[in-house]
Amino acid sequence: MMTFSSFFIRINSMKDPILDVIVSDIIQGLYKPGDKLPSENFLAEKYSTPRIKIRKAYEILEDMGYIYSRQGKGRFLRPKHSKMELVINGNESFTQKARTQGLDLKTINIISQKIEYNNKIFKVLNAEKNEDVYHIKLLRIINKNPVAIHSSFIKGRLVPEIGVVKEKILSMYDFLKKSGFSKLESEKTIMSVTLPTLHEQELLCCSPLVPLILFESKTIDGQKQILLYSKILYRSDSFQYVINH
Numbered sequence: 001m002m003t004f005s006s007f008f009i010r011i012n013s014m015k016d017p018i019l020d021v022i023v024s025d026i027i028q029g030l031y032k033p034g035d036k037l038p039s040e041n042f043l044a045e046k047y048s049t050p051r052i053k054i055r056k057a058y059e060i061l062e063d064m065g066y067i068y069s070r071q072g073k074g075r076f077l078r079p080k081h082s083k084m085e086l087v088i089n090g091n092e093s094f095t096q097k098a099r100t101q102g103l104d105l106k107t108i109n110i111i112s113q114k115i116e117y118n119n120k121i122f123k124v125l126n127a128e129k130n131e132d133v134y135h136i137k138l139l140r141i142i143n144k145n146p147v148a149i150h151s152s153f154i155k156g157r158l159v160p161e162i163g164v165v166k167e168k169i170l171s172m173y174d175f176l177k178k179s180g181f182s183k184l185e186s187e188k189t190i191m192s193v194t195l196p197t198l199h200e201q202e203l204l205c206c207s208p209l210v211p212l213i214l215f216e217s218k219t220i221d222g223q224k225q226i227l228l229y230s231k232i233l234y235r236s237d238s239f240q241y242v243i244n245h
Helices: 004-013 017-025 040-046 051-063 096-101 121-127 162-168 172-178 196-202
Strands: 067-070 074-079 084-087 103-113 133-142 145-155 184-193 212-220 226-235 239-242
Touching: 040 051, 040 096, 051 067, 067 084, 067 196, 096 103, 096 133, 096 172, 121 133, 121 226, 133 162, 145 172, 162 226, 172 212, 172 226, 196 226
Parallel strands: 084 239
Antiparallel strands: 067 074, 103 133, 133 145, 145 226, 184 212, 212 226
16 A cells, blocks of 8 residues: 555656656557557666666556556556546436446445434535435446446435435436436536545555546535535546536
């Protein structure tokens, strides 16, 4: 596991110009997906730089998911995988977006339980301190690759059946529509960038250097009643982001 101090050492080492050179070669198409990359010794001699600097640059690129190693064979450029279009301000559910694009989506319900009082969550939902609030956490897997973690919080009194069916929920939008909420809209969405915790790295099968895009939003119905508070983490390397004007 990468410690806090070693992470920043790794980040600082990214300023080394040799990393820029290797990345530039990849971007310009000098190497194709699956190609073997030059050895550490070759690049060290070519750029008159210590071999350890080449190794650190390769380790960073491997941590970020651009290259991979084969023991005894060397390092190779990782093949590009297709990216899902993610509409930033759309009101369509993630499940429906995946279906529309013909993607192989699998969803795993990893948390479905009542939560203890949390000031921020209860305040966003306009929930009373003694109300039942449920947390539904879904792991999204596209083409066998985990790409997103959806956490939703909802008041139990809005959908009393949630206490019985919570473990079976695989789409909060589908669940709400089946519960009689036909008009769903996403209110103000806040976007930020974060790095994955150890638990998120394990769920998303990513390294600590893969940025995650965090969306926080509220879902309302036709009467402007707050139904959901959602926190969604997307792997930044798995999506193309589309902004509708």
